[in-house]
Amino acid sequence: MNIFSTFRVAVLALLLNKMRSFLTVLGIIIGVGSVIAMVAIGEGAKAEVQRSFDKMGTNLLVIRSGSAQTGGVRGGAGSQPTLLWTDVDALRKETQYVTKVAPSLRQSVQILGEGKNWTTSAEGTTPEYFDIRAWSFQYGGPFNDQDVTSKAKVAVLGGTVVDNLFGRAEDAVGSSVRINNVPFEVIGVLARKGQTAGGQDADDVVLVPAGTFAAKVQGGLRQYLGGSIYVGAASAEDTRRAQVEIQSLLRARHKLRDDEADDFTVSSMAEVASARQEGTETMTRLLAGIALVSLLVGGIGIMNIMLVSVTERTREIGLRMAIGARPGDILVQFVIEAVVLASVGGLLGVGLGFGVATYLSTEFGWATKIDPKIVALALGSSALVGVGFGLYPAHKASRLDPIQALRYE
Amino acid sequence: MSEPILAATDLVKTYKMEDVEVRALRGVSLAVHPGEFVSVMGTSGSGKSTLMNILGCLDRPTSGSYRLAGREVSQLGRGDLATVRNKVLGFVFQSFNLLARTSALENVELPMVYAGVGGAERRERARHSLEKVGLGKRLDHTPAQLSGGQQQRVAIARAIVNRPKVILADEPTGNLDSRTSIEIMALFQELGRSGITIVLVTHEPDIAEFTSRVVMMRDGKVLSDVTQTPVDARAALANYKEGDV
Structure with a gap:
């Protein structure tokens, strides 16, 4: 069975249950949406900090005089x-x-x-x-x-x-x-x-x-x-x-x-800048981490509905096997279905993320920046979630006994 | 006489259900030659379904040999059995087993999808197959838009589309009224004349009349195996009156 027909079968199967498919991917939509929005906010803050340091002048060193010392009291940088x-x-x-x-x-x-x-x-x-x-x-x-x-x-x-x-x-x-x-x-x-x-x-x-x-x-x-x-x-x-x-x-x-x-100090603005950057980066990572957890939760939702789908379509699986589908064909079909589900969720999530980021920056003036790399990463990981969480239901489907499956009511 | 297309020798099938061993087949031997139209009859529990499952490569015998189209298939793995079912066999079920909300054409294309036939050829062959069963004008109808008889015709079109050597039909008329049943039997007879071997399970003697050989099963064994002159289904249709048969 070629990949294109498998794909078509998967999409058609999902379209038969539009509402259920949508609710299933809601978790992924929210997961990916929050990854995109959170990282956009984090990246925006980072860019903002960078901009303010750029304005100050980059590649800048400041040399200050040393400190005066009078009877053990040191006067601080520049006092002498x-x-x-x-x-x-x-x-x-x-x-x-x-x-x-x-x-x-x-x-x-x-x-x-x-x-x-x-x-x-x-x-x-x-x-x-x-x-x-x-x-x-x-x-x-x-x-x-x-x-x-x-x-x-x-x-x-x-x-x-x-x-x-x-x-x-x-x-x-x-x-x-x-x-x-x-x-x-x-x-x-x-x-x-x-x-x-x-x-x-x-x-x-x-x-x-x-x-x-x-x-x-x-x-x-x-x-x-x-x-x-x-x-x-x-x-x-x-x-x-x-x-x-x-x-x-x-x-x-x-x-x-x-x-x-x-008797002098040389301080670098780059040091200050990088300390600031680290702060915002930690924040970004934290936000992205939370978002990834919600992506995982979305994946569990997909697994759940795929298991339901395998049970519901037991007869169909039996028929497909009877007319020549190998266990591998069934496995691929259900994995692809899960991947399509997750990827569509991912795409909608990217849209949601863009929307939230745009809303925050136009309504509240928050600096946001959408990194294409993060978009690719979010889409990639949602597809991966599809493979990961689709594998078990798909395996279950491929191990069905065709006789039992054909008789299933 | 030519070499049998389907040769089962001493088939034994034993199921373990908890502590009890159920012996569904107790040594069944059956040879079917190309072009034969065989009906397998028997009460429930006679082992006819188990025999059909093994003949259909959906199940493997506990012991015994089964040669299909010259090849020993009794010990093949799941994947190889799937390929045999796809290339050599065609299935027709009592409950049609068509994919819901999917057009007749696409239902018929399905076996070719697993055989790796390209899209254009697939559609062409599926259309041809549907024309053969008299549904050339209903290619885009979904099962819900078709009558029971028409649905079974789609299923038969699906069974013959990969040009199988043998069609296995499990109570194909069980869900149909008597007139439609005869129509379906007429279609099978037509396919038989074109050289396809057909093995059909039924518990209705009236249906078995249309076949050329009746194998009676009881308690996991062949009770009788009788060759007969089949009743012509076309003629039966012409003489058909409501309440008859």
Whole structure:
């Protein structure tokens, strides 16, 4: 008996009992549907996290000064300036894997503009910083290296600052603001990033050239850099190599002996990002696990109804055997019937999963992402459930004695 | 005389039912030659059904030999027996045993499905077979849309579609009225004339009259085995009046 006719027989047999077939596969539909929907939610969350880290700038390393220690009290990272301005140049020139370097000096400042004031965080840096942090511009543009060396009084405003000082964002560029009472010309407005991965407002910031910041805002640390250094590398792989490279370079430059600890810290955003990813991945796996259990329950439903079907169709099985069906033919017929049942359930389940995912994202704004691999996996496992749970009833059918089966009432 | 198509020698069949041994066949020998139309008669418990099951390759004898179309089949496995049933035998049952909600054409195609015949040839042969039993205009009817006699004709079309050497009919007229019974017997006689061997189980002497040989069974043995001149079913139909037969 060829596979196509077996298939046809299976489908026809199932169509004879439409309602029962549908109720039987309901378990599979719900199982597959929840696999698809759950994983879509999990993947969506993962993609969301990835996006927020991408916005922050990927392949990013942050070097912070060490801690001050006064009479046994340690001040925490950055409390003791140990990074030097010359470290910035050295990182740029004496490393292989570092592609971009930018200092970041931060201080809380008061900013005035158009008669309103706002307290925000000012950041002194160099033009490369915009690249490293993946900042883009809504209006205007960044300052240049010339502005850094000439200590030009120009500023780039974040969206939140603009909101609090100006009525309309397009009015900001070209106007004048006062930062700690020093007048600056606004040359650019940053495109919004929203929340940082840490939950802070990334747009509540004013960026000014590092030279200007050191001279006019922060004041006198001379050769020390009163902040951190942001470093960018070409790839995730290079970022790890750069981390090692930076460590040995700075240890050499700071003349640290082998038994002395680093007087700086190098932290990688990738580490934070991957920790987050792991969290969401665990969640996804958990959801998928629950969904798979419901798929199994669906399989038991199929086995149940297949057993009923074998009993009901005992005479038919007997007849088929009498006219020449081998036990293997009967086995294949019932297994295929179970597989068709489960696969149709799987297909409907995929539809349900798509529906739920779409509903959640349009109605509630949940991030969802449907992975074709998961769809294939769900369909594959539902077919497998069909084989697995169809095998026993099919075996039972194939072992029937044709004489008994023909006489069965 | 030609070699028998069906040769059973000393068939013994014993069933174990709990502690009791039931000896359904106690040494039955029977040789049927090609083209013969044999009826097996006997009361229930005479062993005629057991004999039919063994002749139909649905069951195996406890001992004894059974040669079908020149091949010893008494010890074949389930799969091989299925193939023999498919290629050499055709079955007709008392209760027709057609697949419900399935067209006559598809019912007749079924044995060829298991023989691995391709779709187009299958349909062609099934149609031809149905025309032969006089149902050429009812190919798409389902069993529910057919009368008992027509259903049995579909079953006969199914039995002959794989060009079997032997047709085994188990009380084929048991569920039919007497006129339809004669019609079915006329059809069997027609098939017999075309060379097919037919073995038929019945408990109605009137039906056995239409066959060329009557084997009477009792207590698991052959009681008598008589060759006769069959009554022509066509003629019987022509003379048929209600209440007759």
